[in-house]
Amino acid sequence: MPGVDLFERLPDTTDPDALYAAFTGWTDARGLTLYPAQEEALIELVTGGNVILATPTGSGKSLVAAGAHFAAYARGQRSYYTAPIKALVSEKFFDLCAAFGSANVGMLTGDASVNPLAPIICCTAEVLASIALRDGAEADADVVVMDEFHFYADPDRGWAWQVPLLELPRAQFLLMSATLGDVARFETDLTRRTGRSTLTVRSAQRPVPLSYSYRMTPLHETVQELLEGVQAPVYIVHFTQAAAIERAQSLMSVNVCTRAEKDAIAQLIGGFRFTTRFGKTLSRFVRHGIGVHHAGMLPKYRRLVERLAQAGLLKVICGTDTLGVGVNVPIRTVLFTALSKYDGRRVRLLRAREFHQIAGRAGRAGYDTIGYVAAQAPDHVIENERALAKIGDDPKRRRGYTRKKAPEGFIAWSEATFQKLIEAEPEPLVSRFQVTHAMLLAVIARPGDPFAAMRRLLTDNHEPKSAQRRHIHRAIAIYRSLLDAGVVERLAQPDETGRTVRLTVDLQQDFALNQALSTFALAAFDLLDPQSPSYALDVLSVVESTLDDPRQILAAQENKAKGEAVAEMKAAGVEYEERVERLAEISYPKPLAELLTHAYELYRRAHPWIGDHPLSPKAVVREMYEQAMTFSDYVATYQLARAEGIVLRYLADAYKTLRHTVPEHTKSEELHDLIEWLGEIVRQVDSSLVDEWEALTNPEAAAEIAATGDDAPPPVTANPRAFRVLVRNALFRRVELAAKDDADALADLDGEDALVMQELGLAATEEWDGAWSADDWDEALGEYYAQHEQILTGPDARGPKLLFVQEEELNSNQDRVWKVRQVIDDPAGDRDWMLTAEVDLGASDAAGRAVLRVLDFARLG
Incomplete structure (x- = not known):
């Protein structure tokens, strides 16, 4: 592997000249010629100095970062690589595994952890900031590489790029970006804090002009x-x-x-x-x-x-x-x-x-x-210039031409x-320091005098004095709330480490790195009734309330709800003013909002730090599950085709949180089914979001999969538990449409499945002759409604009790079908009607969902 050759070149000494020669020998062997800026930066790094690398895109900053990790490893030190997004952290993780060997590289992203004790760690900036706050100057971080350092000025996340500079005085830093602007103050500040020389390496000359x-x-x-x-x-x-x-x-x-x-x-x-x-x-x-x-x-x-x-x-x-x-x-x-x-x-x-x-x-x-x-x-300037060019030099005609105006709100x-x-040079980076409950808790938890540590953090950061005063007031308010809640207590005498206050609660090792409200979710699960028919969905709602809001999805839900409400109010003759008043109260679905909001307020009194992370009840996964929607159904319903990735990332986050946050003793059989269903939905749409996360414990295998570029998920039938839920949902979708007496929609649904089987050249039986038509459904539903007033769609109808599956061998090469029967739940409780279908497993694997053919909708006997 490539890493072996690199480590064969490790010198027997940590002499800077030997380290530089060893690394450049490796680059020469790979046919890489270093640019002058790369050479200058590497020389400074092997001699122990800080480097600010401000060179253009494509100038080989990643190779300089590899040199920093190499020098740290040779000196027996631990190095960190940080980036702003998890996808870039993951990409760099696999690159470094290839160069240094998977045993020597770890990754921490908050929702994934692999080989966390490795000498080289890839992580998001927030993770390193949390480590710096928790351990301070004693943090096991000798070399820190911060990529895309211009994120220091990001309004929401910039604090995470600043905190390591403030709290890791023993570390050697490599700060990299193509768009840094004036960094003189960083040079001075880093040298003052670390006692190391700091060199800015610039190159206005691009490798490609x-x-x-x-x-x-x-x-x-x-x-x-x-x-x-x-x-x-x-x-x-x-x-x-x-x-x-x-x-x-x-x-x-x-x-x-x-x-x-x-x-x-x-x-x-x-x-x-x-x-x-x-x-x-x-x-x-x-x-x-x-x-x-x-x-x-x-x-x-x-x-x-x-x-x-x-x-x-x-x-x-x-x-x-x-x-x-x-x-x-x-x-x-x-x-x-x-x-x-x-x-x-x-x-x-x-x-x-x-x-x-x-x-x-x-x-x-x-x-x-x-x-x-x-x-x-x-556009309007181009159009005007073309029109004037056609007119020519005639001043009279030019004066008579009415120029097209810019659109309203246009900035010229x-x-x-x-x-x-x-x-123009990039603008100077602006400090975005923040004070949070998590920051105070981390500092109080570390050995030493927390007041001295916080005083230094609050008065010796990069903020102007006026902003520092605001941060001090906020820190005092947070500290008082922690005292009032009994989360911290004063000590009459400093303890053996010098602490004058201490925590009265145990914080997990990765506190503030995982889902911020996960501890609240654990407490909220106890408020739910395990015997309730909606228990599994209620657990899901607790989890969804702790996830970040997918704003595009929630906006689409709200717009649809308001559109439907307007149509209903117009049909009912509601006056315009009243419609406007009522619309102001309509929002997206928020299951358990009252219960969870009350519980959150009570929990926050004892755990004030969760106030940094507001609760947000919502129903994205729950709505999909309750309405038996596929991913495509959901995207089409809310017209989210341009935001498919956002929808999928939300589903993947919900799946990971359900898997890792909900204790096993809390999981009912239906909840297990729901979790398996959700994981399979994500895999079938884009397996990378789950497979890479689950494969991180085996980096070499994951890298091999990534290298193939194969997007194909595993066969959907390979997960029988999830596939049964998909079959149940496909049948329940038809039950819902039958309950609305919507023969046309039922025919469309059956037609989609028939088209899949036709395109694949598959048929469940030799006599297969296509899908049920709207007329077929209309006739069958007419007979049903002649005997029953309605079709019920409650928990019993959606659950497994009324579904009967005759399973064939999943791995058989012939007649790979399931015969399925869905009993219809009627108000009288007769349950004397049944929807009968067969599921084509081959077509289902090809389509990534349950593909079935309706055989009958009729009364039993």
């Missing part, structure tokens, strides 16, 4: 010119996901690839499964040579686009400005569709850091000799704006 152009042609023409000028691949930057997808659709009329290139794309795609509605759209785009890339996509779709781009097969990628962090996509040209963006509060011009972070992706070493950055003039930019951004 950039050429800039301002475009006064419509975007279609600009793209054509770039393609004809051999400047592809082109990354077209948009500032909303919707705009990126619309642009990809509009470019389908442009022939960006040759027939041979399209054949190569089809070959690389192979049997990749485009399983969702957006996936079908993406399939059309990529086969045409156009990619889409944004944070709302499923991870497997983003990886496919990246693989196709790395193979040089995508000529155009329409994406958002989120490409800047940790994505390895070779791009020759970055094309800005605008130089302004909506930042969540207002429309404003791009900042220099934002511009350079995106523009810096153009031109990658090893791929290009030059990179290109282009910016489009505003020009070529001068573009030039100013090119020349």
Whole structure:
């Protein structure tokens, strides 16, 4: 393996010259020539100094980081690598496993832990910050590599990049980013705190130089010119996901690839499964040579686009400005569709850091000799200039031309704006220090005088004096709340470590690293009735209330609820003013809100620190389960095709939390079923979110799986327990529609399954002749409702008691079917009607869900 060769070069001495020679010998053997900036940074690192590496994208900062880890390992020290996002931490973990051997590399991300005692640790910045707060100067962190250090200025997360600088005075630091701006104050501060020299290594010269152009042609023409000028691949930057997808659709009329290139794309795609509605759209785009890339996509779709781009097969990628962090996509040209963006509060011009972070992706070493950055003039400006060019120099006609105006709220930019951004240095990083309950608890828990430690932390940070005073007042208020709750107590005499106050509660070793409200959830489970028919779903609701809000999903739920309410009120003749008043009270579903809110307030009195993390009752997974929805059903119901990745990440987080937070003695059989169902839903949509998490205990196997690029999940029938739930839900979905007497929807549902079996050339029986029609359902439902007033859809109808399965051998190659019967729950309790179907296991494996054929809906006997 590559790591063996590296460690064969470990010198017998820790002499800086020997360490440098050993590492550069390894890079030479791999055919890598170091840039002057890399050499300068490595020399400083092996001699023990801090380094601020402010070099352009593609200049080999990762290789310098590897040198820092190598020097630390050779000296018998422990090193940390931190990054802003878990996906980048995971990617770097596998890279370092390949270079140093999996036994020597560990990972901590808060929801995953592997080999935590390893000499090299990859973790998020928040994890390292928590370690620094808990252990202070005694933390076992000798070398700290902080990647994407410009996140220091992030309003919500910047504190995590600052805390290690404040609390780890023994550590040697390597701070890396392409967009740091003026860092003089960091040089001075790091040297003062660590006693080490601090060197800033800058290089304005990129390994691949950039050429800039301002475009006064419509975007279609600009793209054509770039393609004809051999400047592809082109990354077209948009500032909303919707705009990126619309642009990809509009470019389908442009022939960006040759027939041979399209054949190569089809070959690389192979049997990749485009399983969702957006996936079908993406399939059309990529086969045409156009990619889409944004944070709302499923991870497997983003990886496919990246693989196709790395193979040089995508000529155009329409994406958002989120490409800047940790994505390895070779791009020759970055094309800005605008130089302004909506930042969540207002429309404003791009900042220099934002511009350079995106523009810096153009031109990658090893791929290009030059990179290109282009910016489009505003559409109305282009249109006006073209119209005036047609008019010519006639002053009378030019005066008579009515110029097209900018859209309302538009923030203008020009070529001068573009030039100013090119020349501007990134803005200085702004301190984002925060004080929380978790911070005080961590400091109080460590040995020593906590008052002295907090005083130093609050008065010797990077904040201005006015902000420091606010933080001091907040810290005092938090300390008093901890005293009042009895969480901490004063000591009459300092203890053997110098503590003058101590905790009266035991905090888990990874306190504040896992789900912040998990301890509240454990307490809330005791409030539930295990005998209740809704017990499993109520446990789920407790868990969902502790998860971060998926804002796009909740907004879609609320919009749908309000739309349905408006329709009902209009039909009932409710006046406009009253409708408006009632609508203000409608929100997304919040099961157990009253119970959980009351419990949360009581719990917070004894555990004040959870006040940093508000409770948020919601029902995403619960709604899916109660309504027997598939992933595609849910996305279609709420029109979330552009946010599939957000939906899936939420489901994956819920699955992990259910698996790890709910104690085994709390899990009923139905809850076990629900957890298995949820895990299978996630796997079948995109197995990477669960499989990688579960495979982290075996990094080499996980790396091997990742290297294959195979997105195929395990057969859905391989998990019989989860598959039974999927079958039960598929039948219950039909029961719900039958309860609404919706023959058309039932026919559509059956038709979808019939289409799957037809496309696969599969049939459950020789006499199979297609799906039930709306007329078939209408006739059967008419007979049912002649005998019963309604179909019940309560817990009994949804549960396993009324489902009967005749299972065939799952691994048989012939007649792989289950015969299933769903008894209908009627008000009289007769239960004399039954829905009969057969489930085709082969089709189910191919589709990643239960695929069935209705045989009958009739009265027993």
